Amino acid sequence: MIVKHNKNEFEDYLVDASSYEGYADELLIPESVDEIKQILKEATAKNQKITISGAGTGLTGSRVPLGGKILSMERFNKILNFDKDRKTLKVESFVRIEEIADYLAGSGMFYPPNPTEKLATIGGNIGNNASGARTYKYGATRRYINAIDVVFPTGESRTIRRGEIFANWHKFEFSTNEGTSISFELPNVQMPKVKHAAGYYIEQNMDLIDLFIGAEGTLGVVTGAELQLLDSPEQILGAIIFFDLHEGMFDFLNEIRRENGIISPRLIEFFDDNSIMLLCGTIPHIPKNAHYALWIEIETSNEKSDETLANLYIFTSEFTTLVDDTWIAMSEQEHKRLAHFRHQLPLAVYEKIQQYKQQKLGTDSAVPNEFVKEYYEYMVNLFKQEQLEYVIWGHIGNSHFHANILTKDEDEFSRAKQIYVDILAKAVSLGGTISAEHGIGKIKKEYLKILYSDEVIDGFRRIKKAFDPEDVLNCGNIF
Ligand SMILES: Cc1cc2nc3c(=O)[nH]c(=O)nc-3n(C[C@H](O)[C@H](O)[C@H](O)COP(=O)(O)OP(=O)(O)OC[C@H]3O[C@@H](n4cnc5c(N)ncnc54)[C@H](O)[C@@H]3O)c2cc1C
Numbered sequence: 480m481i482v483k484h485n486k487n488e489f490e491d492y493l494v495d496a497s498s499y500e501g502y503a504d505e506l507l508i509p510e511s512v513d514e515i516k517q518i519l520k521e522a523t524a525k526n527q528k529i530t531i532s533g534a535g536t537g538l539t540g541s542r543v544p545l546g547g548k549i550l551s552m553e554r555f556n557k558i559l560n561f562d563k564d565r566k567t568l569k570v571e572s573f574v575r576i577e578e579i580a581d582y583l584a585g586s587g588m589f590y591p592p593n594p595t596e597k598l599a600t601i602g603g604n605i606g607n608n609a610s611g612a613r614t615y616k617y618g619a620t621r622r623y624i625n626a627i628d629v630v631f632p633t634g635e636s637r638t639i640r641r642g643e644i645f646a647n648w649h650k651f652e653f654s655t656n657e658g659t660s661i662s663f664e665l666p667n668v669q670m671p672k673v674k675h676a677a678g679y680y681i682e683q684n685m686d687l688i689d690l691f692i693g694a695e696g697t698l699g700v701v702t703g704a705e706l707q708l709l710d711s712p713e714q715i716l717g718a719i720i721f722f723d724l725h726e727g728m729f730d731f732l733n734e735i736r737r738e739n740g741i742i743s744p745r746l747i748e749f750f751d752d753n754s755i756m757l758l759c760g761t762i763p764h765i766p767k768n769a770h771y772a773l774w775i776e777i778e779t780s781n782e783k784s785d786e787t788l789a790n791l792y793i794f795t796s797e798f799t800t801l802v803d804d805t806w807i808a809m810s811e812q813e814h815k816r817l818a819h820f821r822h823q824l825p826l827a828v829y830e831k832i833q834q835y836k837q838q839k840l841g842t843d844s845a846v847p848n849e850f851v852k853e854y855y856e857y858m859v860n861l862f863k864q865e866q867l868e869y870v871i872w873g874h875i876g877n878s879h880f881h882a883n884i885l886t887k888d889e890d891e892f893s894r895a896k897q898i899y900v901d902i903l904a905k906a907v908s909l910g911g912t913i914s915a916e917h918g919i920g921k922i923k924k925e926y927l928k929i930l931y932s933d934e935v936i937d938g939f940r941r942i943k944k945a946f947d948p949e950d951v952l953n954c955g956n957i958f
Contacts, residue, residue: 481508492532492542492549496596497839499540499922503530505548512630512702518550519700520634522951529632529952531696533603534575536596538843539920541606541695545955552602555702558582566708567625572602572701579706588708591617594916595822602701607918608676608693612774612821615876616745619674619916621692623707629691629699632947635659640705644687651687663945666938668931671907673845674877677914677923677930678957679939690942695918696953698946712778715745716787717808717817721769721801728771729852731798732875735775736848742787742794747876748774748821751859754872757827762820766804773875774817784809828870828883837886840895842902845879846911857905858882861898867891879915903929919957927958 482505483489489506509515522529528547535542555571558578562569566588568579577597579590593611594604603609605627610619617623626640635655644653652662665681680689691698722728728749735742750758750772759765779787788807796802808814832839846854855871862869862884873880882902886892903913903926913926927936936958943950943958 480510480514482506483508489549492535492551493544495535495537495540495542497538497540497920497922499543499920501530501540501543501545503544503547503549506551507548508551508554510554512628512636515550515630515700515702516634516636518548518634519630519632519952522548523633523947523949526949527951528954531602531606531700531953533573533600533606534598536599537603537607537920538841538917540922541918541920541953541956542603543921545921547951547954550700552600552700552702555602559703561586563588566710568706568708569703570601570706571703572605573600575600576604583708587711589711590623590706590708592620592623595825601704601706605692605701605704606694606696607916608680610674610676610874610877610916612746612748612776612874612876614674614874614916615747617709619676621680621689624688624692624704625707626705627688627691627701628703629701631655631661631699632949632952633659639688639691641686641688646683646685646687648683651690653687661945663942664938665942666935668935668938671845671910671912671930673847673911674874674879674915675845675912676843676916676918677912678919678927678936679942681938693918695920695956697943697956699952713780714778714784714809715814716777716779716784716791717775717814718777718791718795719772719774719806719817719820720795720799721766721804722771722773722799723768723801724799725771725855727798728773729855731773731795732851734798735794736876741790742775742777744775744777744876746774746776747874749871749873749875749880750774750824751871753868753870754824757831757870758820758823761823761827766801769801769804774821824870824872828885831868831885835885835887837888837892839883840886840892840899841881841883842899843879843881843914843917844903844906844911845877845915846906846909848878850909850911851875851878854878854905854909854911855880858902861901865894865898867895867898874915877915878911900926900929921955924958 530544556573560569594609868885884895
């Protein structure tokens with residue numbers, strides 16, 4: 480195991496992509512599961528705080544330590560086994576999402592979750608139940624995790640395989656490999672019926688593996704995982720469709736989301752008028768009258784791709800006068816152009832934030848599909864009333880927005896923070912969630928109370944206590 484005591488050697492581990500900063504005494508880089516078991520056993524015995532570190536691309540400060548030791552998983556970076564018959568891939572937890580995609584390229588199979596940040600690790604993705612554009616069709620990380628190898632905060636361990644350990648109504652009871660029994664009750668709570676990543680996953684008769692996915696590393700260290708793969712589609716048709724009016728865009732969205740529609744995309748991503756204005760600065764040939772845009776991808780076959788394209792043209796022409804300006808992608812090069820359009824946006828926003836020297840304030844909320852337009856208009860009205868600069872994009876297929884408020888001084892920032900609370904409260908009042916994919920971590924804890932009562936949050940604490948009696952692992956996340 481590598482141990483670093485000098486802060487200069489582990490400064491990078493004291494932040495994540497949210498820029499939230501922490502502090503620690505030591506960085507530990509274990510090289511085997513036994514070393515992790517020993518670290519955690521000792522931590523529980525001596526009541527030392529341990530914070531698990533993935534790639535640090537998280538946006539809520541969840542890997543940022545608040546004292547104690549950092550446990551970096553970076554040596555757990557191997558792809559262990561590709562089982563073509565079972566369509567599974569066994570990996571260690573620090574394997575990055577882009578490494579999985581590269582490894583599977585040309586195999587005829589793919590791992591469906593595709594969060595935008597490809598440097599993130601599978602351990603981090605499990606920690607946050609990460610999702611991506613394709614979640615619209617395929618769901619989030621949770622659905623593709625068949626099994627995880629876990630070391631609990633006490634230093635004991637167990638492989639948790641989907642389908643093996645279930646709650647009896649609200650009560651769990653199971654044993655570690657070492658024979659210790661762990662039992663606890665789930666709080667009585669109904670999670671929002673939308674894409675959701677805030678707090679523990681709770682459902683009566685649930686599978687134990689689902690409790691760990693999205694638990695932000697608070698219940699154990701994941702050392703490895705078995706991923707479920709799917710057969711790759713033969714051909715993918717991509718399009719960026721520009722709209723002159725937001726009514727047309729929302730009508731298009733509602734129609735395309737109808738089940739068994741003629742066009743059935745695997746992703747639907749949204750860009751508002753301010754996103755387009757920002758992108759016009761760096762990306763050429765954006766049509767002049769474009770105010771809104773949707774990026775979609777449709778799975779098709781070589782044989783049917785012309786027909787799919789023709790159907791898309793006919794379908795789209797009902798909703799926008801800019802149908803002839805649609806950007807279409809079939810080849811790898813063309814798909815890259817569309818992905819570039821999407822990826823440039825967070826970078827352009829980041830540049831603005833740097834320019835204004837203010838903290839980033841971005842939502843991650845989602846609402847039930849029937850309220851998507853109402854929610855969007857609610858946000859825009861608030862921003863306009865308060866005369867705040869904003870950029871909204873997101874995974875609109877799942878009615879999930881990232882509204883970024885770009886404040887220029889302290890006064891704007893404090894008004895924006897109030898609005899931010901109103902926006903989350905509105906999402907919850909519509910049956911939605913305060914976080915659909917980034918989680919709560921350390922910086923969004925105060926907002927969890929908008930969604931859940933103290934009683935429910937206490938229920939989360941009791942679950943944590945059952946796994947982590949001395950409260951040593953990833954303290955400060957979620958509650
Ligand atoms: C530009 C950009 C785009 C992004 N796009 C998306 C997106 O599309 N979708 C999305 O969901 N997120 C997105 N994110 C957020 C981020 O990439 C995800 O939250 C990701 O899951 C974090 O992975 P990581 O390896 O960087 O984990 P870290 O940030 O290091 O850690 C995240 C959490 O997981 C825990 N953890 C890490 N490894 C383990 C382990 N082995 N066992 C137990 N717990 C562990 C950590 O302790 C922490 O609580 C984006 C971030 C950026 C900067």
